[in-house]
Amino acid sequence: MSAQTMPTQQAVSDKVIEVEILRYRPEQDEKPFPQLFEVPYSPDMSILEALQYIKDHLDSTVSFRWSCRMAICGSCGLMVNNVPKLGCKAFLRDYYPQKIKLEALANFPIERDLVVDMGDFIKKLEEIKPYIIPATDDKCLSEGTYKQTPEQMEKYKQYSMCINCGLCYAACPQYGLDSKFTGPAALALLARYNRDSRDAGSAERMKIVNQEEGVWSCTFVGYCSVVCPKGVDPAAAIQLLKVESSKDYLIGMFKPD
Amino acid sequence: MNAQQTTTNQLPEKKYIRSHEPIFWGLFGAGGMLTAFLTPVMVLVTGLLIPLGLIDAEHLSYEKLHQFVSSWYGAPIVLVLVALPLWHTLHRIFHSLHDLGIKRGRDWQQVICYGFAFAVSVFVFTLLLQMLSL
Numbered sequence: 001m002s003a004q005t006m007p008t009q010q011a012v013s014d015k016v017i018e019v020e021i022l023r024y025r026p027e028q029d030e031k032p033f034p035q036l037f038e039v040p041y042s043p044d045m046s047i048l049e050a051l052q053y054i055k056d057h058l059d060s061t062v063s064f065r066w067s068c069r070m071a072i073c074g075s076c077g078l079m080v081n082n083v084p085k086l087g088c089k090a091f092l093r094d095y096y097p098q099k100i101k102l103e104a105l106a107n108f109p110i111e112r113d114l115v116v117d118m119g120d121f122i123k124k125l126e127e128i129k130p131y132i133i134p135a136t137d138d139k140c141l142s143e144g145t146y147k148q149t150p151e152q153m154e155k156y157k158q159y160s161m162c163i164n165c166g167l168c169y170a171a172c173p174q175y176g177l178d179s180k181f182t183g184p185a186a187l188a189l190l191a192r193y194n195r196d197s198r199d200a201g202s203a204e205r206m207k208i209v210n211q212e213e214g215v216w217s218c219t220f221v222g223y224c225s226v227v228c229p230k231g232v233d234p235a236a237a238i239q240l241l242k243v244e245s246s247k248d249y250l251i252g253m254f255k256p257d
Numbered sequence: 258m259n260a261q262q263t264t265t266n267q268l269p270e271k272k273y274i275r276s277h278e279p280i281f282w283g284l285f286g287a288g289g290m291l292t293a294f295l296t297p298v299m300v301l302v303t304g305l306l307i308p309l310g311l312i313d314a315e316h317l318s319y320e321k322l323h324q325f326v327s328s329w330y331g332a333p334i335v336l337v338l339v340a341l342p343l344w345h346t347l348h349r350i351f352h353s354l355h356d357l358g359i360k361r362g363r364d365w366q367q368v369i370c371y372g373f374a375f376a377v378s379v380f381v382f383t384l385l386l387q388m389l390s391l
Contacts, residue, residue, distance in 0.1 A: 127271075177355065207273040207275075210273070210275045210276060211273055211274055211276055212274070212278065214276070216276045216278040242282060246279040246282065246283060249275070249277075250279070252275065
């Protein structure tokens with residue numbers, strides 16, 4: 001672009017980057033179509049900020065989800081050049097001067113533009129009982145808190161970092177082939193609670209793990225762990241659950257319940 | 258009525274069906290481990306060290322190998338070396354068929370894949386049993 005060769009002052013604001021967004025407005029579009037926008041480039045601008053620029057200055061009808069702008073809320077997941085990313089954690093400088101292609105998260109139905117229907121993931125998340133299930137002979141509140149050693153916490157801490165952004169579901173080829181698969185984030189969170197020393201719900205959750213659509217739909221592609229913005233490593237969580245499920249299978253052979 | 262009970266038991270009891278995959282995954286894992294460790298060694302020995310004359314080819318002569326395979330310790334080693342990588346391979350093929358989107362006849366795919374691994378394992382087992390000289 002000629003702007004690059006221009007002397008100082010105006011040069012920075014003259015740089016533009018092309019952003020192509022896959023639009024879909026169900027009430028008027030028969031099918032999704034790409035729309036091209038030109039956004040002023042600056043190296044510290046995130047893709048989410050570029051989307052906000054488009055909405056504020058170019059086309060107010062573009063829909064996308066966002067909230068925290070700091071990779072905590074997990075709302076702004078989208079496909080950037082076919083790779084699942086958080087809009088707030090991906091920067092224009094990593095793509096410039098190439099065009100950026102933005103699409104709604106893969107493997108989920110598009111609700112509108114970059115907004116997807118995460119209903120299936122939320123249903124699975126609920127199903128794995130993502131909360132501590134205390135033992136039945138639980139102690140009274142007046143007896144104080146449950147203490148945990150640093151070692152006990154280390155066993156599950158990594159898997160508790162999940163922000164439910166759904167990037168791993170967009171990355172998972174097995175979920176793409178068959179959405180009955182419980183999927184990476186739900187299984188990583190299942191592992192998180194099963195590995196917690198304060199939890200007594202393992203037996204209930206292992207029933208989900210042991211199914212075909214539990215851990216056994218996973219073929220350890222590992223892309224979920226690559227795209228995870230929080231370093232949760234769901235692929236490792238699933239592999240560990242496969243070992244647990246195998247132990248459970250052997251025990252079940254001799255002691256059927 | 259117990260209010261707490263009704264709020265926690267809203268979902269109807271779901272039926273969970275246990276998968277038999279642990280058996281095949283176990284064989285797959287064991288076979289994969291063997292393949293990963295032994296294939297480079299085999300390539301090194303048969304593809305490089307013997308042709309280069311660094312190992313005397315006489316060590317892998319028919320008589321020597323036949324003697325090893327028909328011994329009480331050689332037979333089970335050969336059975337494991339043939340059967341486990343075979344189970345590994347066919348498990349991978351079975352899952353690759355799914356990855357390629359071939360949805361028809363999953364039951365038959367399973368029977369053919371694991372059936373083949375089983376049949377060859379049994380064949381090798383009986384063959385080794387016949388060769389066994391105690």
